[in-house]
Amino acid sequence: MWMIVTLADAHTCVRVCYSNDHRGLSSDIIAEHIIPHIMNGPVYKIKEIQASVKQEFHCDVSYKKAWYARRRAIDILYGDWPTSISQLPTYIEELQLSNPGTVVVWDHHPLSTPSGISFDYIFWAFAPAIQVFRHLKPIICVDGTFLKGPYRGKFLVAIGFDANNSMFLLAYALVDEENNRSWPWFMRLLHIHVCGDVQNICIIYDRHHGIINAMRTLEEWQEPLGVHRFCLIHIRSNFIQKFKCERLKNLMYAAGVANQPRKYEDFMNVIFSINPEVYAWLTGGSVRPEQWALCAKMGDIVGGTYPQI
Template sequence: MIRNNNTSLTAFIISWHILRTIEDDPGLKVKSILSFVKENLKVDVSYKKAWYARRKAIELVFGSWEANFAELPQYLDALVQSNPSTVVEWSHHSDSLDRVKTFKYVFWAFGPAIETFHMCRSVICVDGTHLRDEYKGKLLVAVTQDANNKILPIAYAIVDEETISSWSWFMEQLRYNVALDRHPICVIFDRHNGIIYTMTHFDYWEEPLT
C-alpha cells in the first residue's frame, strides 16, 4: 500500500537513502528521486520534498556552498603546492574594510594544461556559464582543441557577473599567464560586450596587421 506524502518521511531521511546514488550521479533528477521513494519506501512525496532531499544529499556528499567557497583559497593553494606550474590569480574589492580582503574574482589555469596548450592550435574559445543556487556568480572558461580534435580546458575564473570589468580581467590573465608567447591567436566568442571591449581596447589582443 502506498501512502501519500507521509509527514514522518522527511527530506533529511530521504537524503540518506539517496546518498550513494548522488555520489555516482550528482545530476540525479528529482523525478528519479520521486520514483525511488515510491518504489522502495512505498510513499508518495511532493516534488518540493524530493528537491530538498536532493539538495541535502548533495551537501552531505560535496559540502555546502558556504563551506566550498570558504575552502576555495586552501584548495587553490593546494593545487599550486602540488604543481608549481599551476597559476592562480586573485582580485579583491578595493573598498574592503578592516584589512579583510573581500573576494571579487579568481582565475586559475592548471600547469599541465598550460604546457599542453603550447602544442595545440592557436585557437581559443571563451564563454561563461551560471553558477546556480545561493551564489549567483559566473564561471568563465577558455578552451582549445588538441591535434586529436579533443576539447582541452585551459583556464577558468569565478566572477560575480559577465561585465566589461570581469571579462577584461579574465582575458588579461589568460593572455599573460597562459598565452603570452602565442601570436597570433584566433579567439572565438559569443560577441559579449565585455569580450568585444577587451579585444578592441587592449593591445595584447589586437589583430595582426600583416
C-alpha cells in the same frame, strides 16, 4: 502514568484526506535514506526517489519534498553552497601544491579589510596547459556561462585546439558578471600567463560587448597582433532573431563553413538575390565576412565576383 488497555489491529476510521504524504516523513529522513544512491552519482531522478520511498516507507511523497531531500543528501555528502565557497582558497592552494607551476591570480574586492578579505575575481591556469599551449594551434575560443545556486557568478573559460581538433582547456576564471571590467581582466591574464610570446593568435568569441571591448582596448590583443573572429553558431542565432528566415539562415551558415571561395561566393550570390538587406548585414553592416566566414579574407567585399552594394 498511563496504560494501554485495548489494541485495535485493524483501523476502521475514515480518512479525512486523500494524500498519503505523511507529515512525519520529513525531507531529512528521506535524505538519509537516499544517501547511498547519491554516493553512486548525484544524478538521481525525483521519480526514482519517490518510488524508493514508496517501497521503503509505504508512503507517497510530493515532488517538492523529494527534491529538497535530494538537495539535502548532496549537501551532506559534498557540502552546501556556503561551505564550498568558504573552502575555495584551500582548494586553490591544494591545486597549486599538486600541480607545480599552476598560476592563480586573486583580485580582492576593493572594500575588503585585512581582517575580512573577500575575493572579487579569481583566475587560474594549470601548468600542463601553460606548457603545452605553444604546441597547439594558435586558436583560442573564449566564452562564459552562469553559475547555479545562491551565488550568481559567471564562469569564464578559454579553450585551445590540438592538431586533431580536440579541445584543450587552457584557463578559467570566476567573476561576478560578464562586463567591460571582467573580460579585459581575464583576457589580459590569459595573454600574460598562457599565451606568452606566441604571436598571431586567433581569438574566437561571441559578440558579447565585454569581449569586444577587451579586444579593442587591450594593446596585446589588437589587430594585427591578434586575429578576431566571431563564433558562427552565435552569428547564426543573432541572424535568425533579426531576419526570421530559415532558408537564409541555412544559406548563411553554408557560406560560413564553406572551405572553397567559389562555394562561398555562390551562397552569397543566392543570399543577395533573395534579400539584399541580409546581404548588406553579412558584408559589413553588423559583421564583416572575414569575422564569420571561413573562406572570406580582408578585401573580399571590394574585389569579389558577387554583386556589390
